[in-house]
Amino acid sequence: MNQLSAMRAFRCIVEARGFSAAAERLDTTHSTISRQLQQLEVELGVQLINRNTRRFSLTGPGEQYYAACVDILERVEAASQAIAQGHQRAEGLLRVSVPLVVGTLDLPQWLPGFQKRYPDIELELCCDDQFIDLVAEGVDVAIRIAGPLSDTTLVARTLTVSKLMLVAAPGYIRSHGLPRTAEDLSKHRLLTFVGASSDWELSASRGASVRVTPSGRFKTNTIIALHAATLAEAGIACFTLATVRNDLATGRLVSILPNYSLGERHYYAIYPQSRYQAPKVRAFVDYLAEHYRS
CATH class of the missing domain: 3.40.190.290 (D-Maltodextrin-Binding Protein; domain 2)
Structure with a gap:
């Protein structure tokens, strides 16, 4: 399992308020999004999202993990942008x-x-x-x-x-x-x-x-x-x-x-x-x- 990819899928499910909407945002399928969430829950050993009601809701661990995902993914994105900008900008020692x-x-x-x-x-x-x-x-x-x-x-x-x-x-x-x-x-x-x-x-x-x-x-x-x-x-x-x-x-x-x-x-x-x-x-x-x- 690609954990970062699964974390992105989980975050998108939460923010899109559903699997179908999340799949559309990520340009993938409902089944792929669902499988990534299941693998993530197996890896963590906890349930993150309640699926037994018509209303979409996070479990307690799900809320904690969502907050951690947002922090981690934003840090990764910021680091990627900083590296990309550094490679594009003409700077540093030139001999x-x-x-x-x-x-x-x-x-x-x-x-x-x-x-x-x-x-x-x-x-x-x-x-x-x-x-x-x-x-x-x-x-x-x-x-x-x-x-x-x-x-x-x-x-x-x-x-x-x-x-x-x-x-x-x-x-x-x-x-x-x-x-x-x-x-x-x-x-x-x-x-x-x-x-x-x-x-x-x-x-x-x-x-x-x-x-x-x-x-x-x-x-x-x-x-x-x-x-x-x-x-x-x-x-x-x-x-x-x-x-x-x-x-x-x-x-x-x-x-x-x-x-x-x-x-x-x-x-x-x-x-x-x-x-x-x-x-x-x-x-x-x-x-x-x-x-x-x-």
Whole structure:
């Protein structure tokens, strides 16, 4: 016997003042309701309802048990609703791993709005350009900037695709001139990463591609330092449009060789399949997707 189900049937019989009305409320049959009551009385060893008169009445034990049933069933319902609401609401600690550029340059653009929309989420941001083991590190979701992913055991959702572009500070251009062709880059200071093995491949809208090996007086291993060096008029560097959009809008940086294409980078939200079931993870991923779309 399912005791909770039998208790619900008993309560409904009492409140509906009869078996037929109770069966209708519970969308079941008269015989099922009657059988549940009989099983409950056998289990308790007492009679709960008087059936030997035309008037519906509870026995003394029946009155006591009815009051207990109401209390227990309402507590169970309240607990179920609280759990359901907790699972539906975006709340709790959310551990996120992001590249340094997202955790610094992009942060002022999305953090205030996210915190305002989801005040119950406690965000713990780990800024690191290295790929980490999300499960081993206990990270809920990671944001990564890369080319197309060929294979991963994790779920990867594309937040945006941003083109690569060359930029420089206006002061650098005033001092060194504006490159007009890809070949002109050989006369300029080109800023890049320490240990970077890939060249810049510039494709003109009409014509063959030109491969350029960045070389200059400054190299670094972080986008943040590369960005700072570019603003400091140290030379020409390559960024995603998403990274330098505000700099271009305010004139702190200018686009170099805009008619050439350097490819693109994907912004991914990466997470274990089980993590995305959590409302806090869905809220964060959906919010960043909305941010980068805008």
